[in-house]
Amino acid sequence: MSQAKEPGYKDLAIGGKILEAGSSEKYETGGWRTYYPVHDAEKCIHCLLCWILCPDGAIIVEDGKWTGFDLKHCKGCGICAEECPPKVKAITMMKEEK
Amino acid sequence: MAKTLALTGNEAAAYAMMQIDPDVVAAYPITPQTALMQKFADFVSDGDVDTELILVESEHSAMSATLGASAGGARAMTATAANGLALMWEIVYIAASNRLPIVMPVVNRALSGPINILCDHSDSMGTRDSGWIQLYSENAQEAYENVIQAVRIAEHPDVFLPVMVTLDGFIISHGMEDITILEKDEVRKFVGEYKPHYPLLNSDHPVTYGPIDFHDYYFEHKRPQVDAMDNALGVIQEIGKEFAGLCGREYGLFDTYRMEDAECVTILGSTAGTARAAVDQMREQGVKAGLLKLRAFRPFPAAELAAALKSAKAIAVLDRSISFGGHGGPVFMEVCSALYNAGLHIPVLSFIYGLGGRAAEIENIVEAYDRLQGVARTGKVDNLINYLNLRE
Numbered sequence: 001m002s003q004a005k006e007p008g009y010k011d012l013a014i015g016g017k018i019l020e021a022g023s024s025e026k027y028e029t030g031g032w033r034t035y036y037p038v039h040d041a042e043k044c045i046h047c048l049l050c051w052i053l054c055p056d057g058a059i060i061v062e063d064g065k066w067t068g069f070d071l072k073h074c075k076g077c078g079i080c081a082e083e084c085p086p087k088v089k090a091i092t093m094m095k096e097e098k
Numbered sequence: 099m100a101k102t103l104a105l106t107g108n109e110a111a112a113y114a115m116m117q118i119d120p121d122v123v124a125a126y127p128i129t130p131q132t133a134l135m136q137k138f139a140d141f142v143s144d145g146d147v148d149t150e151l152i153l154v155e156s157e158h159s160a161m162s163a164t165l166g167a168s169a170g171g172a173r174a175m176t177a178t179a180a181n182g183l184a185l186m187w188e189i190v191y192i193a194a195s196n197r198l199p200i201v202m203p204v205v206n207r208a209l210s211g212p213i214n215i216l217c218d219h220s221d222s223m224g225t226r227d228s229g230w231i232q233l234y235s236e237n238a239q240e241a242y243e244n245v246i247q248a249v250r251i252a253e254h255p256d257v258f259l260p261v262m263v264t265l266d267g268f269i270i271s272h273g274m275e276d277i278t279i280l281e282k283d284e285v286r287k288f289v290g291e292y293k294p295h296y297p298l299l300n301s302d303h304p305v306t307y308g309p310i311d312f313h314d315y316y317f318e319h320k321r322p323q324v325d326a327m328d329n330a331l332g333v334i335q336e337i338g339k340e341f342a343g344l345c346g347r348e349y350g351l352f353d354t355y356r357m358e359d360a361e362c363v364t365i366l367g368s369t370a371g372t373a374r375a376a377v378d379q380m381r382e383q384g385v386k387a388g389l390l391k392l393r394a395f396r397p398f399p400a401a402e403l404a405a406a407l408k409s410a411k412a413i414a415v416l417d418r419s420i421s422f423g424g425h426g427g428p429v430f431m432e433v434c435s436a437l438y439n440a441g442l443h444i445p446v447l448s449f450i451y452g453l454g455g456r457a458a459e460i461e462n463i464v465e466a467y468d469r470l471q472g473v474a475r476t477g478k479v480d481n482l483i484n485y486l487n488l489r490e
Contacts, residue, residue, distance in 0.1 A: 009318035015197030
């Protein structure tokens with residue numbers, strides 16, 4: 001994103017406040033990631049432990065089933081892979097290659 | 099109808115707070131401020147205010163509670179001194195950058211060590227870059243009136259910055275004077291109803307205060323604080339003029355005394371009264387002595403001050419604090435910078451005085467004027483940084 005497109009200091013809300021609710025969705029924390037999660041659909045039992053424990057709400061679930069990772073917000077902490085039950089192990093962390 | 103009461107500076111500031119009737123006040127004792135909050139607590143107990151008085155466990159908590167209340171939408175105040183202000187430090191900066199119009203009397207006391215409870219300005223001068231407006235008071239009357247005006251300055255839509263109102267520890271805080279006190283209704287009407295910007299407790303419009311702010315936005319969030327400070331220069335004068343309608347005295351950015359064609363001393367705080375007496379004494383002896391007393395140190399009125407000093411032959415700046423390793427006291431540095439940038443090449447001397455409550459008598463101020471006369475005559479500064487009433 002080029003710096004020229006960002007708002008200037010006169011355009012910002014007073015005191016660094018954020019005046020809209022839920023704006024953290026727009027902040028892409030995925031750029032911090034060193035490892036990214038890879039999902040194995042054949043192993044997954046859709047217990048949703050990963051969804052419960054993900055600190056960033058980056059597990060996408062539809063109709064009670066795992067459907068994907070939100071990689072714009074996943075910081076690659078690996079909690080999902082760690083907490084995926086030992087007999088399932090449907091999530092593996094892979095190193096980001098630049 | 100105004101009335102006259104015998105009050106100490108602490109009591110006068112507490113009176114102002116009572117008449118303002120803030121929504122929330124956080125209190126933690128520290129000498130020489132303790133008596134201020136004690137008096138305010140009396141007003142709370144007597145039912146003179148509707149204030150929620152929060153007793154906290156440290157100054158860090160006092161400023162945090164005040165900040166939280168202010169962010170919530172309350173008109174919030176606290177008061178402190180010296181080491182208490184130092185303990186607040188972290189939150190002092192955050193209050194300013196969150197643009198919260200908190201008003202805080204600071205009873206000036208030496209910031210240790212060795213441990214000392216008496217007056218100098220090392221505490222408030224240390225916070226001069228924190229983003230707070232600083233108004234210095236010469237006496238209890240000014241402390242009372244500065245606290246009232248501070249509310250309007252802080253909450254002005256072009257400013258929205260916190261304000262420190264300083265009063266010299268013991269000299270003003272514990273000295274009793276006849277104070278003209280306004281009616282509570284007049285003060286309430288003057289300060290008006292507080293209209294907060296984006297209060298946190300407004301659940302219809304949820305907002306976030308203090309989110310993390312990196313290289314991509316932090317700089318842009320700091321820059322408006324500069325504009326707000328610049329705006330405060332005009333607002334301080336505007337509110338001062340309006341307040342004159344109530345009290346009869348007009349407040350500006352600074353005060354001048356017998357400045358016609360003068361060698362000049364620049365000063366802030368209670369010693370200004372002593373300096374006025376020194377000016378009178380010197381004038382009787384035919385010396386062209388004058389005085390400029392700063393009220394606003396932050397924002398620093400650089401252009402206005404340079405204009406007021408432009409015909410001075412020589413200038414002494416008296417600082418009641420040291421900027422260790424700096425080039426003279428903090429006020430001295432600001433004055434020099436203001437003059438230089440106005441293209442004025444007037445010789446300026448720095449005088450450090452009154453640290454830790456060391457007496458500043460007429461004779462000590464006269465010593466500065468004596469030095470100035472020599473400098474005014476020759477145009478040469480032999481010794482730039484000087485110390486008044488210090489044993490060699």
